[in-house]
Amino acid sequence: MSSIVEIRNLHAGYGRAEVLFGVDLDIREGAVTTLIGRNGMGKTTTIRCLMGLLKPRDGSISISGADMTGAPPFKVAQAGLGLVPEGRQVFPSLTVVENLRATARARDGGWSEADIFDAFPRLAERKGHYGFQLSGGEQQMLAIGRALMTNPDLLVLDEATEGLAPLIREEIWSMLDRLKQTGLSILLVDKNLDELARISDRYYVIEKGKIVWTGETRDFDGGRAEVEQFLHL
Incomplete structure (x- = not known):
């Protein structure tokens, strides 16, 4: 399975504060890749660099084999990445x-408004x-729908279900499972290990700006206690 994104030796920060210290990340085509860690460890910074x-x-970011290090967001979007941002x-002023x-970016056989409304009847x-009239859960559904309307090759979700009611979270997880079944590549940040274990193919744990554990499903199943130590669960 080839990689749609390769991140190598990524260093980044804000002002004088260094946040990432040599992050390496591979996101494979057709797989669900999970980036997990406690708050403030560098998950969102990694995604901000990618997008x-x-x-x-320092370091490099390639998308589908092309060097995209430091490329502007519109170039990253044109390269096939769709973001569901944290928050x-x-x-708010658009319906x-x-x-x-x-x-939206049209693609033959791709996502349409009808498809989004079928997936999320609440939005229909x-x-x-x-936007400002929607609940937090409805806004998250809309953010996912908006990203899917770009018909991305890679869907990136930062804190996919944070702060949502249990029923809404379950709806989102079910949708992500459906997306996985279509073969869509997904990069997912979330804290719910039980739900992540349902759909993830590869895991990366980030601690203080460094990847400290990585593995596939079989590794996670056998090493979950070690992963939980990094997350202080």
Whole structure:
């Protein structure tokens, strides 16, 4: 299985503060890759570098074999990456339909508005509502739908279910399982190990800006206690 993203020796930070210290990450085509760690360990910084929102201080990022180190966000999006950001960040003054259309990229056989509404019936019921009128769970559904409307080769989700009600979380996890079955490549940040274990193929644990544990499903099943130590569970 080839890699859609390869990150090598990534260093990054903010001002004088160094956050990442040589992160290596491989995201394979058709797999669900999970990046986990406690708050403040560098998960979001890694994603910001990948999506072109933060310029690395050192290291390299390649997408589908092309060097994309320090490329601007629109180039990363054109390369096939779709982001569901932490905090959802839907457009509050646009309707559900307008949010879905704002960054849409058509592809034959790809995601359409009808597909999104079929996947998330709650959004269909609220298609004329503005972003600020939606609940947190509905906003997260919309953020996922908006990213899918770009018809990405890799879907990146930062804190996919944080702060959501249990029923909404279950709906999101079910959707992610469906996406996995389609063969979509996914990079997922979340804290729920039980749910991650249902769908993840490869795991990376980040601690103080360094990858301290990595493994596939069989490794995680046998080494979960070690992973939980890093997460202080």
